[in-house]
Amino acid sequence: MILLSLFGLIALAVLYGIFFLIFKLIWLLCKSKRNFWPLILAGVSSVLVIAATVLLAVSAFNRLVKPFTPIMEAMSSSEPVYGQQTYTSPDNAFSLTLYDGMVPSDWIRLNELEVLVGLDTNALKAKNVSKNLLDGFVLIKQTKPEDRTPEQLLEDLSAAILQSEAGDKIDLEAVTPFDAGANSAAAIVHGTVYSDSSDQIIPTAILIAKKADKTYYVIGGGINERGGVATVQSFRFLSLADQVPMIFRPMLQHNK
Numbered sequence: 001m002i003l004l005s006l007f008g009l010i011a012l013a014v015l016y017g018i019f020f021l022i023f024k025l026i027w028l029l030c031k032s033k034r035n036f037w038p039l040i041l042a043g044v045s046s047v048l049v050i051a052a053t054v055l056l057a058v059s060a061f062n063r064l065v066k067p068f069t070p071i072m073e074a075m076s077s078s079e080p081v082y083g084q085q086t087y088t089s090p091d092n093a094f095s096l097t098l099y100d101g102m103v104p105s106d107w108i109r110l111n112e113l114e115v116l117v118g119l120d121t122n123a124l125k126a127k128n129v130s131k132n133l134l135d136g137f138v139l140i141k142q143t144k145p146e147d148r149t150p151e152q153l154l155e156d157l158s159a160a161i162l163q164s165e166a167g168d169k170i171d172l173e174a175v176t177p178f179d180a181g182a183n184s185a186a187a188i189v190h191g192t193v194y195s196d197s198s199d200q201i202i203p204t205a206i207l208i209a210k211k212a213d214k215t216y217y218v219i220g221g222g223i224n225e226r227g228g229v230a231t232v233q234s235f236r237f238l239s240l241a242d243q244v245p246m247i248f249r250p251m252l253q254h255n256k
Contacts, residue, residue: 067106097234099226135222150187182237
């Protein structure tokens, strides 16, 4: 902590010195030899830069790091978790089935996109550190009109993946329709990823589902039978009949 504070003071002194030299040069060009205003402006500029840096760091932490708190909390327990649970999105739009130690993050909001990440925390615990591959999934929610069908989107995405530099390490099957429920449109493709670091092959699945003006991209993979691929395949939109009990459940619990 003392060393960190020392580096912080050195960085502040360097920053102040840079600003002082800049403003001093401006004052000299204006044919003024006084140091008063360069000293003041250098101090103000240094404080503003530090304040902006702190605000940006806090904002980046809240947007990109804090959402992973549920995963980090689950990892704090050394005992693996088994069984399954249903994850329902905050807006009651869809559900996923999470198996064993699969834990979802909070939502990460990136302009027009919202991202949900899930990881198999069992593989990260002390008794399971020998496992060298993680199961997991990523769900991306895009809110804007999309003219292409899920099949067309998935065909284009599959072609882009196979034509990329990593394409020779990925096999993808044919795109097939998928029943995501609630009068929606969806398609899925299964594939295999070949690992560089080991001889293992990693089953994977990519699902694209559309409902109204929202498009969901769900990508999952891993070596567990009940892992990332199974979670992708469990994606279902909730019908109005499914949503009504969820809407009134908090009210009923409050009344109790």
